[in-house]
């Protein structure tokens with residue numbers, strides 16, 4: 001059995017029929033990780049002991065024909081989810097030795113479902129970055145081309161997935177951090193509706209935008225994982241209490257007659273011609289499945305980047321104030337006084353991009369600037385959300401189809417000198433976070449350099465069923481998602 | 490007195506009341522004090538990465554209750570904000586508070602100051618927020634320690650309009666407000682222990698001036714008396730400066746109760762920029778008007794209403810009604826005493842409570858809840874006087890006994906044989922015996938020295954160890970002496 005290309009669905013089938021045990025599967029991935037991680041740097045912390053224990057427990061459940069589709073499935077978890085007693089660094093020197101005394105709701109639910117956690121994946125520091133280069137633990141490399149970024153901030157999860165180091169992975173998405181790396185590594189990545197999945201135990205970057213989601217080989221696999229992750233949590237007041245539909249059962253909906261909105265603003269001059277071409281092909285597949293393409297406009301799209309880079313840093317500047325060297329995390333040596341303790345702890349513990357965003361956020365919230373920046377950004381944010389609501393309502397759309405990124409994976413170091421060009425890498429994904437709607441990125445081909453291209457499907461709030469079933473329909477009609485980098489890594 | 494012929498005093502208050510909820514405002518930790526440092530905390534209290542606040546509904550109910558009692562408007566959509574600043578006792582680096590949309594606005598409180606007529610004081614706003622921990626410096630060299638037990642204690646901040654005009658008015662306001670939060674059982678009102686804290690914004694201006702003068706914010710006021718003293722000092726200080734041609738500086742000043750003065754803590758330029766913004770971890774609080782009405786229906790009778798009822802129902806004077814309703818426990822004590830005393834006159838019960846009982850409690854520094862004399866006992870005692878079982882004098886002896894040993898008056902009177910003798914025959918025998926021993930004094934009395942009646946009464950009472958009914962003794966003596 002080639003574990004490197006296994007889908008979650010296939011793995012669950014193999015486990016249920018005892019074709020393979022969870023311990024065998026787990027060992028196979030641990031072996032692959034040992035071999036490939038040194039060149040990819042996808043994992044920050046491995047937990048072979050915990051993984052094998054979980055696998056043994058899963059095998060016992062499987063032997064009794066108990067458990068869920070996730071029982072015994074080896075997963076890779078972004079190192080932003082707090083895992084009890086297992087180091088959680090958030091890609092930062094600040095938390096390089098942090099062992100949480102509690103478990104995030106997401107990992108708690110996955111563990112309860114019987115999943116096996118192989119380890120914690122690399123990421124941009126505090127999820128601030130689009131290339132995984134801001135990690136204190138070094139950049140992750142893209143399995144399709146080791147000189148290139150896998151995207152960010154969930155770059156470790158994306159690379160682990162693409163290189164076949166796990167059956168599925170969990171990421172988080174604040175401005176595109178699941179979808180952009182999914183597109184750049186040729187996997188499927190889902191950002192659910194804001195509030196669909198609990199944020200409890202996720203180290204906060206921007207509280208009003210952060211959302212956890214699955215990174216998988218297929219839309220079907222994403223549905224299985226979302227099923228286990230989603231739903232009300234008394235520990236997160238922003239988590240929605242709407243009932244969770246049966247995503248797996250709902251995934252086989254036909255595309256016949258479904259209206260797909262094509263927003264003109266996403267197909268401007270910034271879009272690389274090869275990406276554009278690939279998206280044209282996706283449109284044809286959907287037309288072939290009986291869907292109806294509808295040109296639409298999302299007029300406030302152009303304001304997304306500045307709006308995001310006010311709101312996200314503002315929240316981050318406040319969220320990251322707790323890293324003061326007093327109760328946990330990094331503390332500077334021999335502080336002279338309180339100010340020195342704060343200043344040196346934070347100067348040493350945070351990297352450059354995190355400091356840049358803390359300063360940006362502090363500035364936009366300052367008295368005299370608040371109205372011009374933060375309040376204005378919140379107003380624009382409402383207009384962006386209204387753009388989506390109006391388009392769905394007036395055109396009776398099922399989903400909206402866009403490219404996920406303007407270009408394929410860029411070279412490591414290519415955009416480091418110019419933060420704004422790095423920020424533009426998320427231009428098609430950020431609107432979705434600002435509006436709080438769900439979106440999925442799916443692989444749809446390769447450019448002439450052999451690098452994966454992704455497209456994005458956006459749904460109405462809480463309509464994950466629409467994007468999952470549209471994604472599944474596409475993957476039934478095409479085979480891009482089955483292509484892996486193979487021996488490249 | 491700060492009254493000055495040229496300057497008017499203007500005072501506004503910010504009061505922080507710690508709410509007596511079972512658990513903290515944003516986590517399940519118990520809301521209690523006196524434990525070992527950092528034993529009443531959890532990852533939420535300590536602001537660990539990734540943990541989230543969840544609002545305690547009890548806090549919301551108490552805020553609504555207080556808002557209604559202060560006649561305020563409850564905002565059906567209010568929101569929490571973050572107030573950002575660095576301090577070791579503030580683990581998250583921000584305080585969760587309310588800023589632009591507080592839960593209560595436009596309230597009021599009527600006060601009866603000693604130096605003037607009944608007056609309305611506007612309440613600008615009341616908002617919910619979280620208390621910080623404590624930094625410990627004592628007995629530690631080269632470091633400070635942080636105790637987070639208090640972190641997460643729910644607070645209501647009550648902000649007044651600058652409507653107060655003197656230290657006396659401020660004292661009256663604080664007493665009234667403290668009585669109300671105690672009536673509502675939302676706060677124990679203990680200023681010394683910091684569960685009811687007050688900062689005063691004080692300024693002066695020339696009479697007739699409509700613009701407010703530059704204010705100083707005074708902190709570290711741990712009793713109503715200190716608030717009043719600090720205001721008096723600060724007003725004099727500000728007037729002196731102005732008279733000397735100096736300007737009053739906008740600053741925060743600390744009250745030093747030992748030296749009886751305020752001193753500068755930080756100036757305006759050192760003030761924090763708190764960078765308030767809506768708390769993204771908590772959705773806006775949406776209130777159903779029906780919920781507010783449900784809470785309104787549970788409001789207890791408040792001091793003003795009780796004052797009127799006590800006058801009406803028990804015929805009490807302004808003074809007695811005022812004293813008895815200033816404190817909910819005292820009012821409840823009085824009413825149970827009245828029930829136990831029936832059919833004795835409630836006014837007599839009021840006299841005992843405001844007189845003997847409060848004098849004793851004040852002397853001993855006891856709260857009414859700590860009184861060794863139970864309300865039922867004091868009521869029974871009054872009832873026994875009414876039924877002439879004992880005299881008022883004996884009652885004072887029994888009361889003094891109860892103050893030390895507690896117990897029921899009937900029992901004490903029985904055990905000590907203090908029952909008043911009203912039996913004519915028994916008293917008459919005693920009267921005859923006394924008269925027989927003082928023939929000389931009888932002659933003097935009959936010769937016109939009638940003030941000797943007191944002597945005879947005293948002798949009979951002494952002989953009966955105070956148990957004879959003084960009315961009966963009087964009557965018998967007058968009869969016998971005049972024949």
Ligand SMILES: [Zn+2]
Nearest residue numbers: 516518531534
């Ligand atoms: Zn707690």
